[in-house]
Amino acid sequence: MTDRLEIIKSTKRKAKPDAGNLVFGKQFSDHMLMMDYLEGEGWINPRIVPYEPISLDPAAMVFHYGQSVFEGLKAYRTEDERILLFRPEKNLQRLNRSSDRLSIPAIDEEKVLGYLKEFLKLEKDWIPTAEGTSLYIRPFIFATEPNLSVAPSKAYTFMVILSPVGSYYAEGIHPVGIYVENSYTRAVRGGTGTAKTAGNYSAAYKAQERATEMGQSQVLWLDGVEKKYIEEVGSMNVFFKINGEVVTPALNGSILEGITRMSILELLKSWGMNVSERRISMEEIYQAYEAGQLEEAFGTGTAAVISPVGELNWDGRKMVINDRQTGPLSKKLYDTLTGIQTGRLDDPFNWTTEIK
Amino acid sequence: MTDRLEIIKSTKRKAKPDAGNLVFGKQFSDHMLMMDYLEGEGWINPRIVPYEPISLDPAAMVFHYGQSVFEGLKAYRTEDERILLFRPEKNLQRLNRSSDRLSIPAIDEEKVLGYLKEFLKLEKDWIPTAEGTSLYIRPFIFATEPNLSVAPSKAYTFMVILSPVGSYYAEGIHPVGIYVENSYTRAVRGGTGTAKTAGNYSAAYKAQERATEMGQSQVLWLDGVEKKYIEEVGSMNVFFKINGEVVTPALNGSILEGITRMSILELLKSWGMNVSERRISMEEIYQAYEAGQLEEAFGTGTAAVISPVGELNWDGRKMVINDRQTGPLSKKLYDTLTGIQTGRLDDPFNWTTEIK
Numbered sequence: 049m050t051d052r053l054e055i056i057k058s059t060k061r062k063a064k065p066d067a068g069n070l071v072f073g074k075q076f077s078d079h080m081l082m083m084d085y086l087e088g089e090g091w092i093n094p095r096i097v098p099y100e101p102i103s104l105d106p107a108a109m110v111f112h113y114g115q116s117v118f119e120g121l122k123a124y125r126t127e128d129e130r131i132l133l134f135r136p137e138k139n140l141q142r143l144n145r146s147s148d149r150l151s152i153p154a155i156d157e158e159k160v161l162g163y164l165k166e167f168l169k170l171e172k173d174w175i176p177t178a179e180g181t182s183l184y185i186r187p188f189i190f191a192t193e194p195n196l197s198v199a200p201s202k203a204y205t206f207m208v209i210l211s212p213v214g215s216y217y218a219e220g221i222h223p224v225g226i227y228v229e230n231s232y233t234r235a236v237r238g239g240t241g242t243a244k245t246a247g248n249y250s251a252a253y254k255a256q257e258r259a260t261e262m263g264q265s266q267v268l269w270l271d272g273v274e275k276k277y278i279e280e281v282g283s284m285n286v287f288f289k290i291n292g293e294v295v296t297p298a299l300n301g302s303i304l305e306g307i308t309r310m311s312i313l314e315l316l317k318s319w320g321m322n323v324s325e326r327r328i329s330m331e332e333i334y335q336a337y338e339a340g341q342l343e344e345a346f347g348t349g350t351a352a353v354i355s356p357v358g359e360l361n362w363d364g365r366k367m368v369i370n371d372r373q374t375g376p377l378s379k380k381l382y383d384t385l386t387g388i389q390t391g392r393l394d395d396p397f398n399w400t401t402e403i404k
Numbered sequence: 405m406t407d408r409l410e411i412i413k414s415t416k417r418k419a420k421p422d423a424g425n426l427v428f429g430k431q432f433s434d435h436m437l438m439m440d441y442l443e444g445e446g447w448i449n450p451r452i453v454p455y456e457p458i459s460l461d462p463a464a465m466v467f468h469y470g471q472s473v474f475e476g477l478k479a480y481r482t483e484d485e486r487i488l489l490f491r492p493e494k495n496l497q498r499l500n501r502s503s504d505r506l507s508i509p510a511i512d513e514e515k516v517l518g519y520l521k522e523f524l525k526l527e528k529d530w531i532p533t534a535e536g537t538s539l540y541i542r543p544f545i546f547a548t549e550p551n552l553s554v555a556p557s558k559a560y561t562f563m564v565i566l567s568p569v570g571s572y573y574a575e576g577i578h579p580v581g582i583y584v585e586n587s588y589t590r591a592v593r594g595g596t597g598t599a600k601t602a603g604n605y606s607a608a609y610k611a612q613e614r615a616t617e618m619g620q621s622q623v624l625w626l627d628g629v630e631k632k633y634i635e636e637v638g639s640m641n642v643f644f645k646i647n648g649e650v651v652t653p654a655l656n657g658s659i660l661e662g663i664t665r666m667s668i669l670e671l672l673k674s675w676g677m678n679v680s681e682r683r684i685s686m687e688e689i690y691q692a693y694e695a696g697q698l699e700e701a702f703g704t705g706t707a708a709v710i711s712p713v714g715e716l717n718w719d720g721r722k723m724v725i726n727d728r729q730t731g732p733l734s735k736k737l738y739d740t741l742t743g744i745q746t747g748r749l750d751d752p753f754n755w756t757t758e759i760k
């Protein structure tokens with residue numbers, strides 16, 4: 049039986065960071081979950097082992113040809129000390145879709161969700177308790193075969209590491225400034241934009257540097273073909289409220305399908321709101337702005353849940369949205385989603401999975 | 405002095421593969437060249453150490469966000485036992501251009517060329533002697549900081565590994581079949597196509613799988629915007645001879661600038677041929693084919709030097725070029741370039757660097 053989860057406990061325990069001192073993605077729990085893929089054998093040897101460096105041949109294909117995908121989700125502690133995951137099956141489905149695009153073999157989603165639950169049970173003391181905090185879960189897969197041929201690897205490693213994270217909005221939810229990028233491209237149809245693959249992220253650093261130079265905190269990406277249509281914001285999907293209607297770019301083959309995005313669409317529909325997924329040009333946004341109809345704009349993603357946009361800068365034109373204040377819809381969505389995620393609110397959609 | 409090259413020799417020596425048994429990219433020499441980058445200190449600790457696995461934190465940024473660039477060049481042994489490199493300074497310049505696109509700090513090209521020469525002197529017995537063989541040199545850089553923030557790493561490793569390679573054309577130079585890819589995209593303007601970054605290569609596997617299914621050996625990539633204009637072939641640049649004129653796609657912001665391409669352009673001009681770098685549509689190629697004016701087509705790159713195209717398959721239309729035979733220009737370019745690379749011919753352009 050190669051798919052029985054083996055657990056090797058660490059003999060040392062790290063000191064846990066205090067609630068006020070949680071730095072995203074720099075502190076990790078005591079263990080890591082791993083699994084190997086070998087051609088002809090499939091995914092084997094699922095195991096939880098002490099968190100420690102991994103050893104790779106310098107010719108391991110991940111270094112050379114970037115066959116690597118990842119996910120990001122969170123475990124939340126409720127007020128009554130239950131542990132909740134938010135739609136984890138969606139993350140594992142997306143991981144497999146990403147893998148397919150990168151010619152990486154699929155994992156068994158159900159088995160892996162089982163291993164993940166075991167892992168979180170073992171590491172439950174790493175889930176911080178303070179308001180707004182959570183445990184960030186990072187599953188990832190990379191190619192390990194030592195071979196410089198440009199072809200899919202015959203060996204992979206699947207891993208999950210855990211990092212406690214502080215409240216994204218320690219000083220309260222606040223709108224950010226956005227720079228609309230006109231020359232760098234994140235993704236194009238036929239490319240890898242729909243996959244959560246490593247290379248997409250470093251490809252965006254140059255544009256992020258420019259946004260920072262312009263005094264803005266994030267990049268808004270336009271389509272790679274015409275540089276007219278809105279795709280996403282940084283590592284978030286994006287929504288606009290225009291004259292009462294809520295719109296978000298349709299999944300066109302270059303946008304990442306966010307799980308927060310998907311949940312917001314379901315929520316808005318359940319509230320009877322007028323929502324649509326469609327192509328949205330920057331010109332349309334600008335016209336709505338000029339006409340006084342651009343009511344709200346916000347990014348959506350696992351990290352911030354909702355990130356209101358206070359200012360959009362496009363080709364020298366500045367649009368200040370809702371007086372740089374968090375709009376009522378943004379606030380309501382934030383409160384509802386975080387309420388469901390942390391068990392403060394009912395979960396009518398059955399989105400959460402409790403770890404017992 | 406942190407930039408003095410330290411050498412720690414391996415106490416064991418691996419058996420060298422025999423000339424008939426050289427498999428590209430699977431066998432490596434006894435040592436590896438390494439160097440570290442730390443923020444505030446720059447590139448430090450250049451060293452040659454025994455070839456062995458490297459140890460990385462599971463949160464090392466290369467696994468998650470793909471900040472990783474590489475190069476590929478060859479060392480050739482001449483008949484009179486000299487060792488030649490072909491335009492290595494161009495590879496190091498391109499490495500720095502790739503790094504710039506990925507927000508990786510530049511290396512000192514001159515110092516690194518010096519280290520590389522020392523390294524090759526130490527490993528010179530790994531350069532195979534048989535006709536057509538060489539030692540493949542793979543420099544690469546990857547992000548090592550353990551941090552899940554989506555931002556440039558503060559630490560990197562530079563490495564060079566060496567792999568003896570057999571003759572690309574053990575059975576003589578032969579034309580290949582090419583599948584013109586209409587939906588997957590390699591790169592688009594504003595993206596990372598001009599950089600030799602890891603993510604570009606695994607992004608191409610799906611299209612290569614399709615080419616293989618179609619019984620073709622390589623993919624011809626079209627532009628990501630209109631899917632009309634020719635970009636490159638697999639991991640090679642591409643040239644066409646049409647009615648006496650030699651054309652290759654211009655460097656438009658999404659094509660990799662090949663060093664073989666650059667050298668061929670210089671050679672052709674020195675021969676007084678009619679050459680141009682410009683936009684070339686598939687429609688133009690098809691029309692030239694129909695008019696009987698498509699005389700030759702070939703890919704160019706370090707691996708094969710010249711790879712004649714015998715057949716092009718575009719949207720159900722098949723074009724057989726020069727009766728699937730290697731054309732006279734392809735042959736002359738191959739003989740001239742490999743002649744210069746291996747010291748059989750004079751080197752009027754001063755392209756080679758001897759390692760003494």
Ligand SMILES: Cc1ncc(COP(=O)(O)O)c(C=O)c1O
Nearest residue numbers: 283284285304306307308349350
């Ligand atoms: C490029 C990109 N877009 C959007 C998102 C938002 O997705 P999710 O809501 O699943 O976190 C993410 C983050 O995962 C992302 O990396």
Ligand SMILES: Cc1ncc(COP(=O)(O)O)c(C=O)c1O
Nearest residue numbers: 639640641660662663664705706
């Ligand atoms: C995408 C791509 N195009 C073209 C080339 C050809 O470049 P060069 O002639 O420098 O080997 C390569 C190989 O390096 C490549 O990876």
